[in-house]
Amino acid sequence: MANLHPYCIINGSLQPRSTAAIGLDDMALNRGYGVFDFFKVLQGIPLHIEAHLQRLFHSAQRMHLQIDEDAEGWKSLIQQLLDANHVQNAGVKILVTAGYATNGYSIASPNIIITTQALPAKKEADYSKGISVITHEYQREMPDVKSINYTRGIWLLPQIAAAGASDVLYYANDLVSESPRSNVFVVNEAGTLLTPEHNMLKGITRQQVLQLASQHVAVSCTDVTIADLRNAAEVFITSTTKGILSVTTIDGKPVGNGLPGKVTLQLMQALEMHEMQILAAAKSH
Known part of the structure; x- marks a missing residue:
């Protein structure tokens, strides 16, 4: 079955999801340290995207993760992914990790992963x-x-x-x-x-x-x-x-x-x- 969401964005770069990867030393994998946000896209329109981005920025600040807080830049990046995946109705997930800690227990430069996925069917x-x-x-x-x-x-x-x-x-x-x-x-x-x-x-x-x-x-x-x-x-x-x-x-x-x-x-x-x-x-x- 064809992947309906073939592309993702990692650290600002559009990549095929089938080959996209982050390293084994990432703090999300080793310590469960990271934040995320998730919003809906309906009829090609991201719903409440400003509010979701502001919450993401708040979460990142609280967890000492330094990320760009230019909302327009984020919107442009997200739109690039929506266009690449031909998304009309989907969920968008933004994941921010604490990056690659050399000692396995500190906050480094974050890895940022943006993906789209099917919305769960409502029962x-x-x-x-x-x-x-x-x-x-x-x-x-x-x-x-x-x-x-x-x-x-x-x-x-x-x-x-x-x-x-x-x-x-x-x-x-x-x-x-x-x-x-x-x-x-x-x-x-x-x-x-x-x-x-x-x-x-x-x-x-x-x-x-x-x-x-x-x-x-x-x-x-x-x-x-x-x-x-x-x-x-x-x-x-x-x-x-x-x-x-x-x-x-x-x-x-x-x-x-x-x-x-x-x-x-x-x-x-x-x-x-x-x-x-x-x-x-x-x-x-």
């Missing part, structure tokens, strides 16, 4: 019925950084599968933070939309949802407790690839009536409309 049943999750006590290191370290989330996959669940929600000191690849929102019994303010990665989709939700319901970025989660009328998670996805079972117990709730469904529709408007506006220029 319609997940959106119509919601998903099941488990909870797990854990706090990510440097949670404001989108690092390449997903050890705990991947380690938990067998436990998630054994529970018949699709994902896990992290909590620590009685406060809910996030899932490994998503932000979490709770609609309480009063109808207020709550989402954690601290100890999590501030997702780009999360920010879009907060802006849209403020037009429909009361919104509070605050501490969200395990009790808030257990007593919620609705729970949903958000991410670039998932959009808004309802959580209808937590640790084997139903959320609300066990179906996607009114606020969740309303925001799903609002987010979809918002993306359509962005695409239409981009095409009109």
Whole structure:
């Protein structure tokens, strides 16, 4: 089968993916040290690319990785890759490693890898019925950084599968933070939309949802407790690839009536409309 994404960019150079490589001494390989970001391209338009680049720059700064912060230069490089791969609908991943450390334990000149990939297919049943999750006590290191370290989330996959669940929600000191690849929102019994303010990665989709939700319901970025989660009328998670996805079972117990709730469904529709408007506006220029 032909590779639908035959090219990548390494350190500014367009290369065939089949022969592209980084060295064995790279710190991402040897120490798991690096950051990344990921965004969608729909109808040839990179969605929220400015916000994703700014988050990448923040992550790199926090991890002492020195990279060029010229957003226009990054956009040009990304467009070069989209053109080479004839991409209309895909995901773009930018990976920044700590480079080749001569002693195996220091930060060197970063290696930067940009790739495109197919977007995961959405399971319609997940959106119509919601998903099941488990909870797990854990706090990510440097949670404001989108690092390449997903050890705990991947380690938990067998436990998630054994529970018949699709994902896990992290909590620590009685406060809910996030899932490994998503932000979490709770609609309480009063109808207020709550989402954690601290100890999590501030997702780009999360920010879009907060802006849209403020037009429909009361919104509070605050501490969200395990009790808030257990007593919620609705729970949903958000991410670039998932959009808004309802959580209808937590640790084997139903959320609300066990179906996607009114606020969740309303925001799903609002987010979809918002993306359509962005695409239409981009095409009109």
